[in-house]
Amino acid sequence: MIYRCATLAGASPAATDVARYTGNSPVAQSSRDRLRARRQAIAARRRRLIIPLIVAALLAVAVLFWLSRPRQAVAPQLAAPSAQALIQAGAPTAPPAVAPTPSGPAQFFHDQRLTYAPGFYVPEVQAFLDAQPGPLKTFSTPVGDRSHSFAEIVVGQSLYYSLNPQVVLALLESQAGLLSAERPSQQQLDWAMGYRTKDAKPGEDKLRGLTAQVRWAVRQLLYARRDFAAYPPLVFQDGTQSPAPAGWELSRYALARALAPATTPDQLDQRLMAFAATYTRLFGDPRPAPEDWPAPAAPFLSWPLEKPARITSFFDHDGPFLGRSGGTFSYWGRNEPDLSYDGHDGWDYASAFEPALAAAAGTVVFAGNADDNCATTAVVLDHGNGYRTLYWHLSSANVANGQQVGAGDALGITGASGCAFGPHLHLGVQYLGRSTDPYGYCGATADPWAQNPAGSASRWLWQDRPSPCGPPPAGALLVDTASPGFSNKGIWQTAPFGYGGDALFTRSVGEQPAAAATATPAATPLAPTVLAPTASASYRPQLTAGRYRVLAYIPYVLNGLDDAIGVTYRVTHAGGTSARSVDLQLHANEWLDLGTYEFAPGSAAVEIGNRAEFADQGVWADAVLWLPVEQ
Missing domain, CATH: 2.70.70.10 (Glucose Permease (Domain IIA))
Structure with missing residues (x-):
């Protein structure tokens, strides 16, 4: 819905915006009067026709009932779930790859629009400011060792605090007129959002200044989204508190939290309406649900560093x-x-x-x-x-x-x-x-x-490795600690995290004593046992001849032991056996890439022992994956 009306003579931009948003202008009122009269005439004609239509409809229903006798429906037989389906039924699943379902129009401001505006970044913000009479187009200030334009400041704050930058711009206009005022006063700039605190010393108010006001506003909007479930009261300019009305949407509550410290309880609704009307004038109606925003993506990310990192x-x-x-x-x-x-x-x-x-x-x-x-x-x-x-x-x-x-x-x-x-x-x-x-x-x-109303569903986004709680990739061969191809010797303990739900760990044997563990769990400690000197684990897949990439999953668990350094993995392949010494601390919570090899049926294996550089560290045995590589 687009709001259109004539500009009120002599009215301020904010007042005109409210008139547009609410329809309370003379033009809008006269239009409503004509529309009301037209509707009354139509209703009168409908009343004269309604009774004959009802009688005709009842007769038609009766005829159809006698002509068509319903037969008893037979419920379709559903196929029984396969054993594989039953196994996976209790496993966590990724969110479906579909677009978010539009929730319908909001009463005040759609929640999704509070945090996102597609394609509105520094160039677009600068172009928008260039088209406004206000001075923000030329404003710049140092941030650290750089000088940033106001467009960069707004976008940087919005990205950091998950906020639609258009919200910040609309607040600056509705609160201080900084977009439309060609020469705003220093007071307008210093108190752009209307937030004030008592000076500790004259001129040293921490909220004084345009960037401080913007920073305060975006943080208030963040805190409001954080606190929305608890629904704490609004705090006003004079320090008084008042509970927010029940049933407010997230966006309305968040914007009220941001505006309340700059106004009084009796003026809050007026401030909210002024903001909504200003936003509508500048960027369009914020109430409809987005309909063309992208659906969740398939995995597309890769490791963001040149080498493994803890x-x-x-x-x-x-x-x-x-x-x-x-x-x-x-x-x-x-x-x-x-x-x-x-x-x-x-x-x-x-x-x-x-x-x-x-x-x-x-x-x-x-x-x-x-x-x-x-x-x-x-x-x-x-x-x-x-x-x-x-x-x-x-x-x-x-x-x-x-x-x-x-x-x-x-x-x-x-x-x-x-x-x-x-x-x-x-x-x-x-x-x-x-x-x-x-x-x-x-x-x-x-x-x-x-x-969480302010949250988002999460899905596995790494394209270069599979999820530890999803099914193996198509064509891959997986050997986990519960698979027929797995065997182990020595004493191993079970940890509650790992591929498919859990993993095994044992204590390392080494030439040097280990330092104290860097972290010990406070909840559900695993209390590692003093183990026998040697332990080992073996993985033997049933695969066809071909070239495979071999991955071993290393879980991240606070088990009272630092992950071991210098653990050796041995991969048996068609060309012999390759050994790799690994620092498990660099690979915890990730798949360790053991290399790509040619494999022959019946001889493929991965083996790991508990010998390491240091004694009394953790050695893990979890899933090993053979990924076929196209020739």
């Missing part, structure tokens, strides 16, 4: 809002108090000053310093399929806005910029503007992030 932080499915809720709810469906770190919205890979690679082909939509109070050097790619990947804490960015990159292209150098503890790559993935876990979800219970 995972230091997981995606938290219990609200990745950079807050604290008592642990990290991993994609395995368990809350782990000692799994780093609570509220994390991506994955961290230990990497010190090495190239960060594009996980897929795409367009650079941000390259610079994201202003999260820490000037984090970042690159963000849009992949043209509804997904974005975010590369955070870089020491330098080597690409520019608008640049096209291919999968595996270097984007910058990893580091520890911004609010980082030690050098690493933070990889975030967003689908339609909302954070999503590229490792999917493997829990037996429902994914809390998918059920």
